[in-house]
Amino acid sequence: MVDNKSNTDPEVKIRVKDLDFYYGNVQALFNLTMDIPARKVTALIGPSGCGKSTFLRALNRMNDIIDGARTSGSVFIDDQDIYRNGIDIVSLRKKVGMVFQKSNPFPKSVFDNVAYGPRIHGVKNRRKLAEIVERSLIRAALWDEVKDRLDKNAMDLSGGQQQRLCIARALAIQPEILLMDEPASALDPQSTAKIEDLIDELRRDYTIVIVTHNMQQAARVSDLTAFLYEGYLIEVGPTKQVFTKPHKKKTEDYITGRFG
Amino acid sequence: MRTAVLQRATCWLMRAMTYFIVFIIASIILKILWNGLPAVSWEFLTTMPRRSGAEGGILPAIVGTLYLVVGTIAVALPLGMATAIYLSEYAKQGRFTRTIRLAIVTLAGVPSIVFGLFGLGLFVIFLGFGASIISGCLTLACMILPIIIVSSEEALRAVPRSLREGSLALGATKWQTIYKNVLPYSVSGMLTGSILGIGRAAGETAPILLTVAAFYLPKLPRSIFDQVMALPYHLYILATQHPEADKVRPMQYATALVLLALVLGVNLAAILLRIRIRKKRRW
Numbered sequence: 001m002v003d004n005k006s007n008t009d010p011e012v013k014i015r016v017k018d019l020d021f022y023y024g025n026v027q028a029l030f031n032l033t034m035d036i037p038a039r040k041v042t043a044l045i046g047p048s049g050c051g052k053s054t055f056l057r058a059l060n061r062m063n064d065i066i067d068g069a070r071t072s073g074s075v076f077i078d079d080q081d082i083y084r085n086g087i088d089i090v091s092l093r094k095k096v097g098m099v100f101q102k103s104n105p106f107p108k109s110v111f112d113n114v115a116y117g118p119r120i121h122g123v124k125n126r127r128k129l130a131e132i133v134e135r136s137l138i139r140a141a142l143w144d145e146v147k148d149r150l151d152k153n154a155m156d157l158s159g160g161q162q163q164r165l166c167i168a169r170a171l172a173i174q175p176e177i178l179l180m181d182e183p184a185s186a187l188d189p190q191s192t193a194k195i196e197d198l199i200d201e202l203r204r205d206y207t208i209v210i211v212t213h214n215m216q217q218a219a220r221v222s223d224l225t226a227f228l229y230e231g232y233l234i235e236v237g238p239t240k241q242v243f244t245k246p247h248k249k250k251t252e253d254y255i256t257g258r259f260g
Numbered sequence: 261m262r263t264a265v266l267q268r269a270t271c272w273l274m275r276a277m278t279y280f281i282v283f284i285i286a287s288i289i290l291k292i293l294w295n296g297l298p299a300v301s302w303e304f305l306t307t308m309p310r311r312s313g314a315e316g317g318i319l320p321a322i323v324g325t326l327y328l329v330v331g332t333i334a335v336a337l338p339l340g341m342a343t344a345i346y347l348s349e350y351a352k353q354g355r356f357t358r359t360i361r362l363a364i365v366t367l368a369g370v371p372s373i374v375f376g377l378f379g380l381g382l383f384v385i386f387l388g389f390g391a392s393i394i395s396g397c398l399t400l401a402c403m404i405l406p407i408i409i410v411s412s413e414e415a416l417r418a419v420p421r422s423l424r425e426g427s428l429a430l431g432a433t434k435w436q437t438i439y440k441n442v443l444p445y446s447v448s449g450m451l452t453g454s455i456l457g458i459g460r461a462a463g464e465t466a467p468i469l470l471t472v473a474a475f476y477l478p479k480l481p482r483s484i485f486d487q488v489m490a491l492p493y494h495l496y497i498l499a500t501q502h503p504e505a506d507k508v509r510p511m512q513y514a515t516a517l518v519l520l521a522l523v524l525g526v527n528l529a530a531i532l533l534r535i536r537i538r539k540k541r542r543w
Contacts, residue, residue, distance in 0.1 A: 062429060067353060093431035100429075104422035106441055116440070117430040166426070173430055 013038035013177060013207040014059060019073035021054055021063065028054045030231045032073070036224070041199060041208045043222035043239065045215065047254065050228045052211040053101075056179050059209065060096040061089055077177070094121065097170030101182040101211075103162040105154035105169075110137075110146050113154045113165055117173035132172050140168035141198050160191025167198065178202065180210040184217065196221050215255060219243050227251045292520060296513030304514060308478040309489075313498055314508050316478075318515055323480055324393075324488030325462055325522065328472065331397030331484070332404065332461040337454055339401065340408030344450075347409070348416045349438055368406035373466040375403045380470040394484045396472025403467055404457035411456070415449025416442060448537040455530040462523045465492040475501075491519040 014036035021029035029051050036042050044052040054063065061082060063069045074081045082092050094117075106113050114133040115123075123129055133150070137143040142164040146157070154165055163183055170178060180199070184192040199208060199221050212218050218225055219239060226236040227250070235242060235251045246252045307317035351357045379399025389395045419442045427437040465473075473493035481488045498512045499505060 060429065062425065065425070065428060090431045090433060093429055098429040100422060100425065102422060104420075104426040106423060106426065107445060116427070117432075120427075120430060120432045120436055120440075169426075169430065 011038050012036070013077065014209075015076040015079075016059075017074045017076070019055075019058060019075060020071070021051075021058060022070040023066065024068040028231050029058070032233050034226060034233055034236050036207065036209060038207050039204060040223040041203050041210060041221055042224040042226065043218035044209065044211045044226050044228060045213075045218050045254070046228035046234075048213075049230075051231045052228050053181050055228065056181055056209060056211050059177070059179055060093050060098055062098065064089070094173050095175055096177045096179060097173060097175035098179045099163070099166050099170055099181065099183045101185055103159065103166050103186070105157070105162045105165050107153065107155055109151045110154050110157070110165065111150040114168050114172045117169060121173060136168040136172040137165075139171050139202070140164045141194065141201070142168055158191070160187050160194060163187060163191070163195060164198065167195075171202075175206070177207045177209070180208065182211050182213060185213060192217070215243075227254060229254070289520070292513055292516050295510065296515075296517035299510035299514035300517060305518070309476070310478070312476050312502065313494065313511065314502070314504055318489075318491070318494060318511075318518065320477060320480055321489040321491045321494040321515070322518060322522070324473075325491040325519070327393055327481065327488060328396050328400060328468065328490060329458055329462050329526065331393060332400040333454060333458060335397055336401035336404050336408055336457060336461075337450075340405050340453070341412050341450060343405075344409050344412030344416060345438060345443075348413045349434070349442070364406045364409055367402075368410070370403075371466075372403060372464050373469075375399055376467040376470040378402070379467060384471055390485065391470075391472055391474075391487050392485045393472055393481060393488055396468045396488075396490075397484075399467045399471045400461045400464065403464065404461050407457045407460070408450070408453040411453030412446070412450045415446035415452070418449060419445050448534045451530055451534045451537070455527050455534075458526050458530070459523050462526070463492055463519065465496050468493055491515060491522070495519065 012035045016032055016034050016036070019029055019032040020027065032055065044055060046052050057063045058071060059075060059077075059082075063071065071083060074083050076082075077092070077095065081087070106116060108116070111130075111133055114136050115129045118129060118132050123132065134143065134147075137146060142161060145161060146152075146165075154162065157165060163186075167178075167183070184195045187195065196217065199210065202208060203223075210218075210222065222239045224236065225239040225242040227234045227242065227246075227248075229250055235246060235248045237247070242251065243255060246255060304317045305322065306319055308319060309321075310316035347357055347360060351360075376399065379395055379402070383389045383395035383398050384391055389398075423441050423445070424437055427441040428434070432440070468490050472487060473490045474487040475497060477487060477489050495512060495515045498508050498515060502508055
């Protein structure tokens with residue numbers, strides 16, 4: 001299906017086209033179309049239940065694991081439709097890392113957490129694993145805090161450290177895209193600041209899509225902001241413009257706190 | 261004032277009932293210990309029975325029961341775990357899984373003598389295994405499968421969904437996720453099921469009556485197609501079928517004591533193992 005490919009702007013990493021999503025009979029996303037630029041931070045904002053998380057999870061097909069979920073439309077990543085039949089989900093998820101709202105370290109050692117992905121993908125060499133673990137933890141700004149206790153259980157880390165560990169774990173499989181579902185919503189301000197610094201740090205190398213409830217956070221960390229409401233994409237544009245001169249009334253109402 | 265009295269009375273009533281249960285268990289164990297311990301000796305545990313079990317030991321019954329327990333677990337545990345994994349991780353939840361679960365619950369409620377008859381019909385006669393260890397193990401395995409499946413499913417459900425998602429999001433396949441990030445945390449719960457199963461498999465008489473247990477067989481089995489003696493059945497024989505039932509009273513209690521010790525010993529080992537595994541689990 002060559003004519004379905006969108007071989008235009010190399011700066012566009014993810015191209016969403018006419019995306020519909022249903023939980024059973026309930027439609028959660030309506031005809032979403034948007035481009036997500038490479039190596040930029042795109043924030044998804046909107047009131048609870050507007051479909052932000054569902055949309056995020058559509059980008060690495062995590063919605064597949066829900067019974068009765070149905071998707072139509074297409075999502076092109078590097079010009080490849082990830083909803084085409086016969087797509088390799090494993091390599092898709094290797095390319096698209098994900099960090100969840102509630103940090104979910106595995107009840108294993110810090111080392112084993114970060115090495116989990118590489119091991120799954122066949123890295124066996126102990127030295128190579130150690131290298132990947134170190135590099136990923138450094139990248140996630142956690143190395144200095146845990147380098148002396150890599151064999152300790154990850155559940156002993158603080159909430160903020162756990163979330164950075166999850167980021168390190170996602171980075172260990174060398175993704176190109178990082179999906180973050182409210183990564184700082186359960187953290188104290190200090191840990192949140194660290195995560196935001198980290199996002200700022202990572203944007204040079206990764207395409208980041210972040211769901212957030214926090215307007216200030218979206219304004220601080222993102223280049224692009226998309227506002228979703230009741231399953232519809234209301235508006236998308238440069239963050240500055242969306243926050244200062246939104247085109248749509250709905251967006252303005254939400255941003256100024258009139259509802260949500 | 262009156263509510264306070266009522267409150268205290270209720271509390272005392274509950275407490276009395278709890279103590280009553282402890283009392284029953286303690287008196288059973290004490291009676292068996294009291295009457296059985298004098299008859300337990302090294303000879304009793306390690307030699308063949310003589311004169312239809314009126315003299316000598318119970319070695320073949322001990323060995324027989326151990327074989328049955330090990331064989332039953334070896335059959336039922338993989339089968340039950342696989343079923344539980346399929347039902348809770350793979351199968352689409354709906355009418356199909358509901359029907360299967362109903363069947364499992366029904367299976368748990370079937371009287372054990374019916375399992376005995378089923379084993380006689382299928383394993384002993386139809387499949388031609390004869391009265392043998394393998395027939396007995398398969399019959400007992402059918403009986404304890406529901407216990408293992410139900411507790412394994414519970415153990416799997418106790419693992420938070422976020423751990424599965426975290427693994428899948430890293431590009432792990434479903435099986436890798438289950439194997440590396442679900443099973444390690446649910447093994448302890450699955451062991452609980454096998455603990456209960458072991459207790460039942462070791463103690464039941466009816467299912468082995470028709471499929472494996474020998475009335476009197478003073479030798480050890482050579483293969484899984486041999487008959488064996490088993491402790492519960494031997495106890496039953498000594499207590500009700502033996503021509504000198506009154507005279508062999510101490511042997512009966514001693515046999516009961518050994519059976520009790522065996523079951524409690526196996527349970528204790530499994531419980532200790534579970535505690536060790538559980539210590540490592542935190543979320």
